[in-house]
Amino acid sequence: MSIDPQRKPYTPPVLEFKSSTFFAPVLILYNHDLHLIEQSLNEKISQASDFFKNSPLIFDVQELNKENNEFDVTVLIELLRKIGLFPIGIRGGNEQQNNQAQKLFIPVDTVRSNEGSSELAKEQEQVIAITESEQPGSPPKTNAVVDKPTNVPKPTAIPATLISHPIRSGQRIYAAGDLIVMSQVSAGAEIMAEGNIHVYNTLRGRALAGVQGNKNSRIFCSDLQAELISIAGDYKTSEDLSDNVRKKPVQIYLQDRALIIKDIA
Amino acid sequence: MARIIVVTSGKGGVGKTTTSAAIAMGLAKRGHKTAVIDFDVGLRNLDLIMGCERRVVYDFINVINGEASISQALIRDKNCNMLYILPASQTRDKDALSLDGVGRVLDELAADDFKYIVCDSPAGIEKGANLALYFADDAFVVTNPEISSVRDSDRMLGILSSKSRRAERNEDPVKEYLLMTRYDASRVKSGEMLSLDDVQEILSLELLGIIPESKSVLTASNQGVPVILNDKSEAGQAYADVVARYLGEKIPHRFVESKKGFLRKIFGGRL
Numbered sequence: 001m002s003i004d005p006q007r008k009p010y011t012p013p014v015l016e017f018k019s020s021t022f023f024a025p026v027l028i029l030y031n032h033d034l035h036l037i038e039q040s041l042n043e044k045i046s047q048a049s050d051f052f053k054n055s056p057l058i059f060d061v062q063e064l065n066k067e068n069n070e071f072d073v074t075v076l077i078e079l080l081r082k083i084g085l086f087p088i089g090i091r092g093g094n095e096q097q098n099n100q101a102q103k104l105f106i107p108v109d110t111v112r113s114n115e116g117s118s119e120l121a122k123e124q125e126q127v128i129a130i131t132e133s134e135q136p137g138s139p140p141k142t143n144a145v146v147d148k149p150t151n152v153p154k155p156t157a158i159p160a161t162l163i164s165h166p167i168r169s170g171q172r173i174y175a176a177g178d179l180i181v182m183s184q185v186s187a188g189a190e191i192m193a194e195g196n197i198h199v200y201n202t203l204r205g206r207a208l209a210g211v212q213g214n215k216n217s218r219i220f221c222s223d224l225q226a227e228l229i230s231i232a233g234d235y236k237t238s239e240d241l242s243d244n245v246r247k248k249p250v251q252i253y254l255q256d257r258a259l260i261i262k263d264i265a
Numbered sequence: 266m267a268r269i270i271v272v273t274s275g276k277g278g279v280g281k282t283t284t285s286a287a288i289a290m291g292l293a294k295r296g297h298k299t300a301v302i303d304f305d306v307g308l309r310n311l312d313l314i315m316g317c318e319r320r321v322v323y324d325f326i327n328v329i330n331g332e333a334s335i336s337q338a339l340i341r342d343k344n345c346n347m348l349y350i351l352p353a354s355q356t357r358d359k360d361a362l363s364l365d366g367v368g369r370v371l372d373e374l375a376a377d378d379f380k381y382i383v384c385d386s387p388a389g390i391e392k393g394a395n396l397a398l399y400f401a402d403d404a405f406v407v408t409n410p411e412i413s414s415v416r417d418s419d420r421m422l423g424i425l426s427s428k429s430r431r432a433e434r435n436e437d438p439v440k441e442y443l444l445m446t447r448y449d450a451s452r453v454k455s456g457e458m459l460s461l462d463d464v465q466e467i468l469s470l471e472l473l474g475i476i477p478e479s480k481s482v483l484t485a486s487n488q489g490v491p492v493i494l495n496d497k498s499e500a501g502q503a504y505a506d507v508v509a510r511y512l513g514e515k516i517p518h519r520f521v522e523s524k525k526g527f528l529r530k531i532f533g534g535r536l
Binding site: 168188 | 417419420422467
């Protein structure tokens with residue numbers, strides 16, 4: 001290990017930024033009459049004073065703006081503070097209202113406006129729908145898109161590894177995604193992939209698909225003479241291969257922890 | 266430019282040294298200045314097969330260590346003045362070989378107008394074998410028609426395609442040729458030996474020739490005369506064909522079919 005003379009001695013950091021999620025009540029206003037608002041708020045707070053004491057709050061004026069009611073945000077903020085609440089955001093306001101709020105250091109919460117969030121959700125659903133359909137091996141499910149939670153991070157696609165030269169005895173190939181081999185795989189060779197394995201020639205060596213545990217991965221080969229085949233850790237050796245799949249074009253997949261070898265001709 | 270040929274197999278006893286001696290002689294006989302180097306340091310054999318064991322003064326390791334010049338160590342063949350032998354050291358082991366040293370010797374030979382440099386690889390996949398193939402342009406993979414030899418050859422082919430200089434530099438790959446030795450067509454016919462097709466199914470290489478099993482190979486080795494010089498012997502003729510094919514001549518393959526089978530055809534199976 002080399003020591004960098006330029007490196008500064010270690011000092012503890014002064015500050016750090018971290019991403020975090022908070023829960024805060026949202027106050028949705030349906031009436032623009034400030035007196036009525038004050039009255040209703042006081043009633044609610046008296047019912048659960050501990051809950052509302054010093055509570056941060058986001059107020060939502062979207063419903064009011066739908067009816068085009070004139071509404072002074074500055075006065076509302078003053079009112080909320082007087083009651084003992086801490087407004088920390090405005091939602092669904094128009095340009096003028098947002099400006100008023102920002103002057104009083106109240107940030108504008110645009111991301112979570114109802115319309116925006118539904119659009120975002122749709123977008124994420126589309127992303128998931130695309131990756132679903134690109135996954136070979138998993139049967140198309142019509143409900144899959146709806147079932148998926150919308151906050152799944154967008155998966156990054158790993159390009160498939162393509163090998164066109166013969167893989168000789170003693171060689172090992174590892175692919176982080178799918179592995180496609182155009183030439184023969186000799187006895188004593190080992191090919192591994194985190195995704196699917198395709199061998200468009202004779203497979204005599206070992207083939208291990210889904211080595212990181214992807215049980216949906218499959219092995220395809222045009223001439224099965226493998227020493228060993230494995231999907232997500234479940235394996236069969238050459239001895240276990242029956243004669244009606246040997247030397248045939250087959251696909252191999254996992255079903256209820258059992259390796260299924262099926263003719264694809 | 267010198268062309269560097271490695272004769273390799275992985276497995277021992279398949280005929281690497283016999284092949285090295287024969288093809289080096291064949292190339293030299295055709296007028297190409299050729300050197301053949303014994304990489305089997307510690308188990309020196311090539312000098313015996315070439316019949317020059319009594320003329321060894323300096324060896325490959327002496328040249329690598331700078332104890333002798335290349336011209337001092339090279340032994341000129343007594344049958345052909347275009348052929349030179351660089352013997353291995355018998356008193357050392359493979360650790361005496363170094364990548365730099367081997368590269369330097371090969372460069373010196375190339376600078377000395379050698380057209381072909383034949384590297385006779387030791388068996389195994391260790392240092393000696395790796396250094397023998399590292400600088401190769403062409404590889405003659407010597408294989409016997411039996412399964413362990415075929416698998417070892419397959420392994421060697423893997424090493425050629427990943428650990429040679431051409432592979433490391435991403436240049437054109439080493440040109441690989443199959444040489445099937447000790448082939449007995451009658452035993453193939455009776456199913457005792459793998460056939461050419463069986464071997465080719467696994468290796469799928471360009472076939473440079475089939476060398477039939479022949480008593481003349483052992484006789485030639487014991488006499489220290491490369492078998493290619495015996496043009497009455499089938500093995501000698503087969504090696505001559507190999508050299509011709511390597512140099513680009515189109516010659517049909519011989520010795521694939523059993524001779525007995527041929528006679529049987531004539532005599533209607535009465536033999």
